[in-house]
Amino acid sequence: MIEPSNPSASEHCTQSTDQFISDPLMTATQLESQMIVTQVEAIYKRQQEMCRAFESSRDESVTPQNIRGDTTEDDALQLDSGLVLDQILSGNETYMMHKTRHDSVPLTQMDCVRALRQFLCAKVMDLNRNVIDFGEYVGTCRDIQRSFADGECLDNVFMQCFIDCVRDDATNHIPPLTAHQLILDAIVGAILNFEEQEQHSNTHRPYDPAILENYLSKTLPSFKQLDEYKSIMVPMLRAGHWTLYVINFQNRCIHILDSNPYGPELGETTWESYHYVQMDIGKRKLPWARLIMVRLNMALQHVRPRSNLPRFDNFPIDMAPNCPTMKAGSNDCGFFAMRYIQYYDYMDGAINVVIDSDNSGDLRALALYYLIFHRLNKNRSLSPELERFKFPHY
Numbered sequence: 001m002i003e004p005s006n007p008s009a010s011e012h013c014t015q016s017t018d019q020f021i022s023d024p025l026m027t028a029t030q031l032e033s034q035m036i037v038t039q040v041e042a043i044y045k046r047q048q049e050m051c052r053a054f055e056s057s058r059d060e061s062v063t064p065q066n067i068r069g070d071t072t073e074d075d076a077l078q079l080d081s082g083l084v085l086d087q088i089l090s091g092n093e094t095y096m097m098h099k100t101r102h103d104s105v106p107l108t109q110m111d112c113v114r115a116l117r118q119f120l121c122a123k124v125m126d127l128n129r130n131v132i133d134f135g136e137y138v139g140t141c142r143d144i145q146r147s148f149a150d151g152e153c154l155d156n157v158f159m160q161c162f163i164d165c166v167r168d169d170a171t172n173h174i175p176p177l178t179a180h181q182l183i184l185d186a187i188v189g190a191i192l193n194f195e196e197q198e199q200h201s202n203t204h205r206p207y208d209p210a211i212l213e214n215y216l217s218k219t220l221p222s223f224k225q226l227d228e229y230k231s232i233m234v235p236m237l238r239a240g241h242w243t244l245y246v247i248n249f250q251n252r253c254i255h256i257l258d259s260n261p262y263g264p265e266l267g268e269t270t271w272e273s274y275h276y277v278q279m280d281i282g283k284r285k286l287p288w289a290r291l292i293m294v295r296l297n298m299a300l301q302h303v304r305p306r307s308n309l310p311r312f313d314n315f316p317i318d319m320a321p322n323c324p325t326m327k328a329g330s331n332d333c334g335f336f337a338m339r340y341i342q343y344y345d346y347m348d349g350a351i352n353v354v355i356d357s358d359n360s361g362d363l364r365a366l367a368l369y370y371l372i373f374h375r376l377n378k379n380r381s382l383s384p385e386l387e388r389f390k391f392p393h394y
Contacts, residue, residue, distance in 0.1 A: 107391075109391045110362070112369070112389045112390070112391045113362070113365045113366055113369045113389075114361070114362065114365050115389055116365065116368065116369055116372070116386070116389040117148055117361070117364060117365035117368050117369070118365075119385070119386075119389070120141060120144050120145065120148070120368070121144070121145050121148060121149045123141075123145070124385075125141050125383075125385065126141065127140065127141045127142040127145075128140050128141070128142065129141050130379055131144060131372060131379060131382075131386070132144070132158075132161065132371055132372060132377055132379060133377060133378040133379040134160075134161045134164060134376055134377065134378065135378060137157045137160055137161050139157065139158065139161070139371075143155065143157070143158075144368065147334075148364045148365075148367070148368045149364075150360065150361065150364070151330065151331050152331060153240055153242075153331045153333070153334060154242060154333075154334025154335060154337075156186045156187075156190070156237055158334075158367075158371065159186045159235055159237075159242070159334060159337070159338070160185060160186045160187070161371050161376075162338050162341075162367065162370070162371065163183050163185065163186065163235070163341070164376055165370060165371065165374045165376055166183065166341060166342060167183060168374075168375070168376055176342050176343060177341075177342060179228070180228060180229055180230040180231065180346065181229065181230065181231050181232075181233065181344075181346065182221070182226075182229045182231070182232045182233065183233045183235075183341060184219075184232065184233065184234050184235075185215075185219060186235050186237070187215065188212070188215065188216070188234060188296075189234055189235050189236040189237060189292075190237065191211055191212045191215065192212065192234070192236070192292040192295055192296060193236065193237070193238050193292065194207045195207070195279065196238060196239070207295070209295065209298060209299060209302075212295065212296075212299045213299050213302050213303050216299050216300065216303045217303040220300075220303060220304060223304045223305075223306045223307035223309075224307075226300075226304055226307045226309050227307055227308045227309060229249070229309075230248070230249050230250045230346045231246050231247060231248050231249060231250065231344070231346040232246070232247040232249075233245070233246050233341055233344070234246070234247075234292075234296065235337055235341070236292070237334075238288075239274075241260065241274075241333050242259075242333040242334040242336070242337040243256060243257060243258045243259075243275075243333070243337065244256075244257040244258075244337050244340040244341060244344070245257075245289075245292070245293070246320070246344055246346070246349075247293070247296075247312050247315065248315075248346050248349055249309075249310055249312070249346075250346045250347060250349075251346075251349050252310070252312075252315055253315050253316050253317075253318065253349065254289075254293055254312065254315045254316065254317045254318075255318065255319070255320040255344075255349055256271070256275055256289065256317065256318070256319050256320065257319075257320050257323050257336075257337070257340040257344065257351070258271055258274070258275070258319065258323065258325075259323070259324065259325050259326040259332065259333045259336035259337070260274070260325065260326070260328075260333070261325040261326065261327070261328050265328040266328055271319050275287070275288060275289040275317075276288065276289055279291050289317050290317065293312065293313060293315070293317065294313045297311055297312050297313040298313070320344070320349060320350055320351065321349065321350050322350055322351070323340075323350075323351060324336065324339070324351055324354070324355035324357070325357065326357050326360070327357045327358075327360065330357070330360050332357070332360050332363060332364075335360075335363040335364055335367055336355060336363070338367055339351070339353075339355050339363070369389075372386065373390055
């Protein structure tokens with residue numbers, strides 16, 4: 001649960017690592033935190049050196065078109081005002097900044113990305129300090145550590161912030177999402193998965209379709225806009241596991257994108273055992289995957305009756321082909337779901353980029369960097385401790 005922010009800020013430590021090493025009372029955790037602060041200082045100094053060197057070495061051959069050196073726009077990890085993460089790390093790529101004539105060691109964007117997560121997860125800053133503010137959704141340092149540290153499951157608040165950012169990018173014609181792909185809010189998945197939420201209640205209320213209908217009526221685009229969509233994406237969080245359901249109107253099917261490595265790694269568990277668990281609905285039973293799609297179809301038809309959106313309650317449901325999977329037990333499902341949202345291709349119904357399960361830390365770091373430095377983050381008073389991680393732009 002996202003906790004209220006605390007306006008007080010922790011004081012940035014400036015003592016050297018050597019001073020702490022000589023202190024016999026210094027704990028391992030404190031020493032590790034101080035080493036991270038020292039690394040941050042080094043990164044910041046490298047940034048400043050590069051900026052000064054770049055300014056002193058400008059010439060006519062450096063133009064807005066080639067200012068990133070040999071890196072093309074398609075290959076670059078765009079971290080501008082929209083901060084689109086349009087490249088999945090395979091573990092070997094390096095995103096290099098333009099080299100100066102002074103042959104200084106170039107600082108990579110990934111240096112900044114990784115260092116930011118390392119800094120925030122090292123408990124150096126005040127845990128109650130506000131870092132992410134999307135208006136209705138706020139995230140403190142503590143919240144960040146509980147979602148972005150290794151092995152932690154992504155909170156639905158950060159998933160919603162990510163959805164808002166991707167939508168904003170699409171509105172401003174920033175790839176990879178296209179205007180033909182609609183992403184529903186994370187709360188829609190929670191409403192569809194009503195039974196799991198209700199099992200912790202003492203009331204045992206039945207599913208009420210009016211709740212979903214009321215929410216969709218306020219958040220869906222107009223019926224004319226709805227007709228233009230080729231796919232609808234529904235992020236789902238069930239039993240602590242994130243998946244993505246995609247209604248693909250282009251191919252008239254429903255694709256499930258699930259990062260679980262079903263099979264031997266999960267004791268021969270199959271995807272059907274998770275998505276096709278039978279649900280008691282009155283006097284009949286329905287597979288869970290079918291049930292949530294029937295509910296969504298009915299709600300969409302009810303709130304946008306003039307739309308030409310096809311009914312999809314009878315579309316075949318299957319796993320998307322060649323869906324990238326995470327390492328068992330990594331809890332990276334939420335970060336894989338983020339990538340699915342960005343890179344699902346409704347034309348062929350597949351993910352056409354590599355998502356390397358060995359880069360768990362980078363997936364988490366990229367998502368965190370994206371949210372913190374996206375223009376939708378209203379926390380404009382980021383401390384110098386965080387601003388120093390922002391990659392320099394020219």
